[in-house]
Amino acid sequence: MGTDVAVAVRDVTRVFQAGTESVHALRGISLDIFQGEYLSIMGPSGSGKSTLFNMIGGLDHPTSGRVEVLGVALTDLSHLLQARMRSLCIGYIFQSYNLIPTLNALGNVALPGLFAGKDKASAERRAAELLEKVGLGHRMDHRPSELSGGQQQRVAIARSFANNPRIILADEPTGNLDTRTGEAIIADLSRLSREEGVTVISATHDHKMLQVSDRIVTIQDGRMHRIQTRDEIDIHVGSIEEATA
Numbered sequence: 001m002g003t004d005v006a007v008a009v010r011d012v013t014r015v016f017q018a019g020t021e022s023v024h025a026l027r028g029i030s031l032d033i034f035q036g037e038y039l040s041i042m043g044p045s046g047s048g049k050s051t052l053f054n055m056i057g058g059l060d061h062p063t064s065g066r067v068e069v070l071g072v073a074l075t076d077l078s079h080l081l082q083a084r085m086r087s088l089c090i091g092y093i094f095q096s097y098n099l100i101p102t103l104n105a106l107g108n109v110a111l112p113g114l115f116a117g118k119d120k121a122s123a124e125r126r127a128a129e130l131l132e133k134v135g136l137g138h139r140m141d142h143r144p145s146e147l148s149g150g151q152q153q154r155v156a157i158a159r160s161f162a163n164n165p166r167i168i169l170a171d172e173p174t175g176n177l178d179t180r181t182g183e184a185i186i187a188d189l190s191r192l193s194r195e196e197g198v199t200v201i202s203a204t205h206d207h208k209m210l211q212v213s214d215r216i217v218t219i220q221d222g223r224m225h226r227i228q229t230r231d232e233i234d235i236h237v238g239s240i241e242e243a244t245a
Contacts (some may be wrong), residue, residue, distance in 0.1 A: 012065035091160030
């Protein structure tokens with residue numbers, strides 16, 4: 001983990017209107033996320049976890065405060081430049097995979113490169129390299145319907161790295177997977193993020209994420225509840241195990 005800031009969240013609030021009622025999803029969140037860090041955002045449903053995650057990805061904008069990604073506030077950019085920055089600098093992994101059913105694995109992973117303006121041969125070379133890295137070099141010509149859930153998520157992970165992004169946003173990446181497959185996916189994502197040198201930010205309920213996270217941010221009632229390092233989590237878990245042994 002480096003010391004350069006990849007994402008800076010500054011006193012961010014987000015208020016939604018539900019009829020005549022104002023719903024305060026975020027209440028003054030401030031956070032620095034560092035280059036090369038693996039950060040997990042955790043919290044119960046309705047805590048504001050997903051809202052913060054969407055702010056970082058530029059999928060939503062603060063009611064007040066500021067979010068800077070790689071030194072740039074997305075709200076200062078035109079919609080076209082926002083989309084361009086997301087395409088080139090941020091990779092996304094979704095709980096439901098979001099693969100194109102009519103494309104094979106190679107086509108799905110090559111697609112972001114084509115959207116970014118790469119020629120087909122270059123995009124497919126990068127896609128083939130990434131599919132090899134996630135252990136699917138032998139399944140490149142298979143469509144999503146011919147792949148297991150874990151294999152589909154590996155394709156989605158490979159796709160998120162297609163344009164050499166600086167940041168990966170993973171939204172509940174193990175939410176649809178069984179425990180064993182989820183552990184394998186977490187290991188793949190952690191390894192690939194180290195190899196590619198990217199920052200990973202994951203919104204998750206999955207406590208298996210703790211074993212690969214550099215820091216864990218817990219959101220509660222729209223506020224920062226606590227920030228812990230993996231060592232602090234390990235010490236806490238070890239103390240509980242010793243006390244119950």
